[in-house]
Structures are given as structure tokens and as C-alpha cells.
Amino acid sequence: MLVDYEQLASDPDLAKSVSLIEQQNTDQLRTPEQRLAFYINAYNIFALQLVAENWPIDSIKDAGNWWRPVWYHNVGKIDGEAVSLDDIEHEILRPMGEPRIHMAIVCASVSCPDLRREAFRADILDRQLEEQTRQFLGNEQKGVKNAGRTWHVSKIFDWFDKDFEPAGVAAFIGQYRNLSDD
DSSP: OOOOHHHHHTOHHHHHHHHHHHHOOGGGOOSHHHHHHHHHHHHHHHHHHHHHHHOSOSSGGGGSOSSSOGGGSEEEEETTEEEEHHIIIIIIIGGGTOGGGGGTOOOSOTTSOOOOSSOOOGGGHHHHHHHHHHHHHHOTTTSEEEETTEEEEOTHHHHTGGGGTTTOHHHHHHTTSOTTTO
């Protein structure tokens, strides 16, 4: 889904969403699904807010600079502590061991997985992650493209290949796409 950042910048629902994230006591998140859904939503809301606050920009990277890339900027607070997108992704989400997060967190780039029209919810999280993964891997402009005898995969699989271990990237993709007959 494409985002109208100019409109989003003045949308009071964005500020409400950020406030809800910042007010959440994460000690109340009792299950892995609750924690995963919360932090995926937090990442996505903070990324949207970051772009909206810096609009107009060509890329989320334009909100940072060479000395301090955007991923390391404080984007909000969780449990009263300032966090960056890097903190959420690398210190919280990736250690949870769920590789499908890479199809759920959105870095506000056209090449990223599409943003869902709904928040991630603990009670239906597995279904949502499956849908996101299938959608991303089925999108030849973003996920996986068959070019005859050559397969082209998103850079996500290069950057985070260790997250798809022990089976590996090909096995992960193979759960969703037939890599031999496409």
C-alpha cells in the first residue's frame, strides 16, 4: 500500500497511534505473539511518523545523514526509553527468531514489503505473517522474481540471511514459492 505522507503528517490518528505505542507497558505483553505484534506495529508506526515529520523527502534515508543514518535516530519511546528503528529491529524483533518479521516491518521504501491496512494482532498474528510473506514473495517487483534460469530475490535475504537459518533462504522461500517450476 502506498502512503500519502503529506496527508498523514496532519492526520491526528498518527499521533494517537504513536501515543498508544509510547503508553504501552511492555511488561503486560505476556505471550510471544503479543510482544511480536506490538513491536512490529511500533516499528511501522515510528517509521511512518519519521517520514511524515520530514516530508517531503525522496527516501527515509534522507531523514538521516552519512554521520548518523536514519536507523539510529530516536523515533519514540517504549517503556519510557528512547528507541531507534535499529533498536526495535535488531535488539528486539530479530532475537525473537521469527524470520517473517522481515515481510512485516516496513522501512517506508517502495522496495520494502507492502504496509498492511490493519495492525498486527496477537490473536491472528500467524495468519497475518503468512499473508504478508506470501504477498511479498509473490510480488516479482519486490520479493522473488524468476528470470528464466535465474532467480532474483530481495536484498532482505542477503542482509538478514542468518535469520533464515538453519534451513536457509532457499528453503524458506521454497515454503511459499516453487523455485523449480515457476
